[in-house]
Amino acid sequence: MFAIFRRETRNYFSSPIAYIYIAVFYAFASFYFFATTLMSNSTSLSNVFSSLFTISLFLIPILTMRLLSEDRRYKTDQALITAPVSILGIVMGKYLAAVLIYLIGILITLVMAVIVALFATPDWAVIFGHFIGLFLLGAALIAIGTFISSLTENQVIAAVGGFAAGFALMLVDALTSVVSSPLGQSIIEGVSFYQRYQSFTVGVLDFADVIFYLSVCVLFVFFTVRVFEKRRWS
Numbered sequence: 001m002f003a004i005f006r007r008e009t010r011n012y013f014s015s016p017i018a019y020i021y022i023a024v025f026y027a028f029a030s031f032y033f034f035a036t037t038l039m040s041n042s043t044s045l046s047n048v049f050s051s052l053f054t055i056s057l058f059l060i061p062i063l064t065m066r067l068l069s070e071d072r073r074y075k076t077d078q079a080l081i082t083a084p085v086s087i088l089g090i091v092m093g094k095y096l097a098a099v100l101i102y103l104i105g106i107l108i109t110l111v112m113a114v115i116v117a118l119f120a121t122p123d124w125a126v127i128f129g130h131f132i133g134l135f136l137l138g139a140a141l142i143a144i145g146t147f148i149s150s151l152t153e154n155q156v157i158a159a160v161g162g163f164a165a166g167f168a169l170m171l172v173d174a175l176t177s178v179v180s181s182p183l184g185q186s187i188i189e190g191v192s193f194y195q196r197y198q199s200f201t202v203g204v205l206d207f208a209d210v211i212f213y214l215s216v217c218v219l220f221v222f223f224t225v226r227v228f229e230k231r232r233w234s
Helices: 002-014 016-038 046-064 069-073 077-081 087-106 108-117 124-150 155-177 182-191 193-202 207-233
Strands: none
Touching: 002 016, 002 087, 016 046, 016 087, 016 108, 046 087, 046 108, 046 124, 046 155, 046 193, 069 124, 069 155, 087 108, 087 124, 087 207, 108 124, 124 155, 124 193, 124 207, 155 182, 155 193, 193 207
């Protein structure tokens, strides 16, 4: 697994993908930091994190579109499948490499918090709650994107699928206004990424929300492993 992780991390930085992703992420984060925190003389980074929630939904497919589709396109997936490493190790190595690049991206928020702390005392509980929530969100989205990437050899289709998944997650919250049934609303809120993220924004580490995001990660990593196993025996 660690060999796959190192290879994938190296591949990210030997291509423009990591640099483009990090540059775009930092550009959006810096813009919102300047516009919502510095310009208003605020010590709160809540607006920055809220904006990055949406940005992450649509930027993460850039990280995941090539993870498995590229190997399938160039037929190197067969070499991986027959390598002396488990399929779970292959999937986890690739998945964790994407998570690392994502983590490098969101670390900019802690730099912003330090900048704010030079002039005032920020609410560190809220900041770290936001950070943990944003990390778990990204980890779950990367797991979904990895699964989508395993279904096709076309990186564009994998990217579009990732964008569609992000858009669908945004639409889930809109359904609460059109569903009249309390049970239906409860179900929608239960699977809503945004609703699950809200407790982190007030500095509360809700165990149920953490489990929800981790469960999404485990579920879609499992689905990806199953796709690989099916390909091995087909």
